[in-house]
Amino acid sequence: MALVLAPELPLPTWLAALDAQIARAPTFFDGRPVVTDLGALPAGTPDVAGFLKSLEERGIRIIGTEGAHPSWSGIEAWGRPFPATNKPGRPMTIPDEAPKNTPAPAPVAAEASSLVLDEPVRSGQSVVFERGDVTILGSVASGAEVMAGGSIHIYGALRGRAIAGLAGNSKARIFCRKMQAELLAIDGVYQTADDMPAALVGRAVQAWLEGEQMKMTALD
Amino acid sequence: MAKVLVVTSGKGGVGKTTSTAALGAALAQNGANVVVVDFDVGLRNLDLVMGAERRVVYDLINVVQGDAKLAQALIRDKRIENLSLLPASQTRDKDALTNEGVARVIGELREKFDWVICDSPAGIEKGAMLAMYHADVAVVVTNPEVSSVRDSDRIIGMLDSKTARAEKGERVEKHLLLTRYDPGRAARGEMLNVDDVLEILSIPLLGIIPESQEVLQASNIGSPVTLANPNGVAARAYFEAARRLGGEKIEVVVPMERKGFISRLFGRRVA
Numbered sequence: 001m002a003l004v005l006a007p008e009l010p011l012p013t014w015l016a017a018l019d020a021q022i023a024r025a026p027t028f029f030d031g032r033p034v035v036t037d038l039g040a041l042p043a044g045t046p047d048v049a050g051f052l053k054s055l056e057e058r059g060i061r062i063i064g065t066e067g068a069h070p071s072w073s074g075i076e077a078w079g080r081p082f083p084a085t086n087k088p089g090r091p092m093t094i095p096d097e098a099p100k101n102t103p104a105p106a107p108v109a110a111e112a113s114s115l116v117l118d119e120p121v122r123s124g125q126s127v128v129f130e131r132g133d134v135t136i137l138g139s140v141a142s143g144a145e146v147m148a149g150g151s152i153h154i155y156g157a158l159r160g161r162a163i164a165g166l167a168g169n170s171k172a173r174i175f176c177r178k179m180q181a182e183l184l185a186i187d188g189v190y191q192t193a194d195d196m197p198a199a200l201v202g203r204a205v206q207a208w209l210e211g212e213q214m215k216m217t218a219l220d
Numbered sequence: 221m222a223k224v225l226v227v228t229s230g231k232g233g234v235g236k237t238t239s240t241a242a243l244g245a246a247l248a249q250n251g252a253n254v255v256v257v258d259f260d261v262g263l264r265n266l267d268l269v270m271g272a273e274r275r276v277v278y279d280l281i282n283v284v285q286g287d288a289k290l291a292q293a294l295i296r297d298k299r300i301e302n303l304s305l306l307p308a309s310q311t312r313d314k315d316a317l318t319n320e321g322v323a324r325v326i327g328e329l330r331e332k333f334d335w336v337i338c339d340s341p342a343g344i345e346k347g348a349m350l351a352m353y354h355a356d357v358a359v360v361v362t363n364p365e366v367s368s369v370r371d372s373d374r375i376i377g378m379l380d381s382k383t384a385r386a387e388k389g390e391r392v393e394k395h396l397l398l399t400r401y402d403p404g405r406a407a408r409g410e411m412l413n414v415d416d417v418l419e420i421l422s423i424p425l426l427g428i429i430p431e432s433q434e435v436l437q438a439s440n441i442g443s444p445v446t447l448a449n450p451n452g453v454a455a456r457a458y459f460e461a462a463r464r465l466g467g468e469k470i471e472v473v474v475p476m477e478r479k480g481f482i483s484r485l486f487g488r489r490v491a
Contacts, residue, residue: 120422122377123370124344141373141420142366159420 003029005060006037011051022058029060039067049074113150120156121146130166142182148172161185170209175219179205189214222330225337225465226355228379230371232342234363235399238435238445240339241269242455243359245444246462248303252334255294258308259351260341261317267307270297271442281309284321290328299447304333314347326354344378353383357393357465359426363400364412369420372396376423395426397461402431403474414474427461429454430475 007014022028036052045051049072052062113132120138121127127134127146134148139156146152147163150172154162157178165172165187172186179200183192186209197216204219227240237260244256258266261281267273272295278288283306290306297303306329309316329336340351352358358379362372379392386392398417406413418425429435430453438448446455446462457475464470 119380122380123373125377125381139420139422142370143374144377157419 003032003034004037004066005034005055006040007051008040009042009045011045015054018055018058029058032061033063034060035064035066036062037066038069041069043069043071045069045072048072115148121160123160128166139178140176151175163190165209172209174207175205177204179203179216184214184216186214191216222333223335223356224326224330224354225335225357225359226340226352227337227359227361228340228348228352228375229342229361229368230344230348230375231363231368234361234368235429235435236342236361237265237269237339238439239359239361239397239399239429239458240266240337241444242435242438242446242458243462243465244335244337245297245300245303246446246455246459247335247337247465248297248300249446249450249459250462250466251302252466253302253332254335254337255304255306255329255333256337256339257306257329258339259317259347260339261308261347262310262313263341264308264310266339267295267305268442269439270305270444272297272305272307273442276307279307279309280325281312281316283325284317286321290325290332299443314341314345314350317347317350319350319353322350323354344374348375349378349382352379352392355379355383355392356385357395359395359397359465360421360423361397361399362417362421364398364402364406364414364417366412369412369417373421376421394423395465396421396423397426397429399429400431401428401474403476425472426464427457428472428474429457429461 036055038048041048056062111131114135115129116135117127118137121136121140121144123141123143125144129147130149132148133150133153134146135153136146137155140146140154140158140160140162142159144160145163146161147166149166150164150169152162152164152174154176157180158176159180159182161183162174162181163185164174168187170187174184174186180202181193181196183190184207186207189209189212191214200216200218205216206219207214207216227236227243229236240256244254248254256266256270257280258264259280260266267276275295278293280293282288283290283293293306295305295307297305326336338351338355341347360372360375362368376394379394380386383392396418398414402411405411414428432452432454434449434452434454435445438445441448445452446458449455453475460470
């Protein structure tokens with residue numbers, strides 16, 4: 001990941017602001033590759049190469065430039081110019097405090113969008129997975145709860161609580177092989193055991209939302 | 221190799237202490253070197269059931285805190301010499317137990333015995349957590365009724381997450397001991413039957429102990445039921461459970477008291 005610096009006119013004022021930022025967070029640019037986005041500077045800006053040199057004197061390591069005007073000379077020394085695009089680097093918030101000297105986080109594996117559990121969920125346990133679907137190969141005990149951002153699939157008896165569509169996903173559904181739930185909820189609409197149709201208890205069931213109403217039907 | 225076994229349940233009054241004494245004595249009667257450890261600090265009972273209450277000098281807390289040596293606190297059973305008891309303190313509470321102290325005591329017991337059987341207090345607080353922490357094997361004692369089953373389920377979840385083995389990514393071997401089972405009442409739907417409980421808890425069945433006067437009588441005379449009445453139906457169920465703990469494969473059958481025709485006719489007591 002590279003930082004993008006987008007200098008603006010007047011350059012001395014922009015440099016002063018940069019210096020103030022460096023004074024607040026002296027290690028902020030340490031070891032970070034930087035791309036300068038020069039798209040905001042008009043074609044007539046004098047001595048752009050000298051300006052980039054003054055950035056380097058501040059310990060900023062420039063790996064490339066973007067949006068450079070073809071008439072400017074000496075720019076190539078600061079890395080091959082990236083073609084100007086309509087999509088410069090995304091704006092980034094700069095922390096007010098010096099970042100702590102923490103080691104770089106280990107590369108994170110691509111975040112899974114579903115969670116599969118091979119074991120029963122025991123009473124008192126709570127499974128929360130906000131990013132997507134939860135599949136459980138086993139039962140969910142009375143007094144246990146499963147919460148998912150997406151749908152919930154239970155290949156066993158559901159005796160506890162199942163709460164699907166946590167983050168406002170009204171398309172989420174709940175499936176279970178044996179419905180003895182204490183509570184079902186989808187996107188905030190819930191039903192307790194008392195309200196559930198007695199004919200469905202103990203059967204394979206799916207639940208979904210139609211508007212503000214929870215619907216349930218047997219699967220077998 | 222020594223095995224640490226915790227007898228636990230979550231719910232109180234289901235028969236943890238009785239089962240600890242009976243299983244411990246049964247394993248010792250089969251020749252193993254056994255110690256039963258009372259973790260129910262503040263409400264000690266195991267010494268009473270073992271009939272050793274008048275011989276307690278030092279207790280688990282004294283050993284954990286280093287005030288007494290383990291050998292001073294261990295009480296050897298008068299009936300079976302390869303059965304010992306490490307009693308709990310009645311005057312202290314569970315906060316007196318420390319993680320390091322318990323770890324050291326369990327380590328020392330592992331060197332001396334084949335089986336270290338820990339009688340867990342009820343509940344899911346510190347005492348129960350410490351009793352299960354070092355366990356290799358757990359016996360989950362459950363009565364055939366819904367609140368006991370749900371508490372047992374909670375405890376099984378903790379055995380899978382809050383023990384030393386779980387922290388190392390290993391598993392605690394778990395067994396279900398169904399106690400106070402009355403086949404007649406289960407058949408009439410007045411209590412859960414064996415299949416219901418097994419379906420909910422989904423752990424292997426170690427044994428079924430029938431509701432029996434023998435168990436109560438044995439406790440009252442201060443003797444594990446396997447010693448007091450070794451030919452009784454409850455004792456035989458405990459003996460079989462002990463053999464299954466040792467790895468033998470014996471089919472579990474619902475124990476029935478041998479009744480004559482007349483007593484079967486009048487078997488339904490008036491409550």
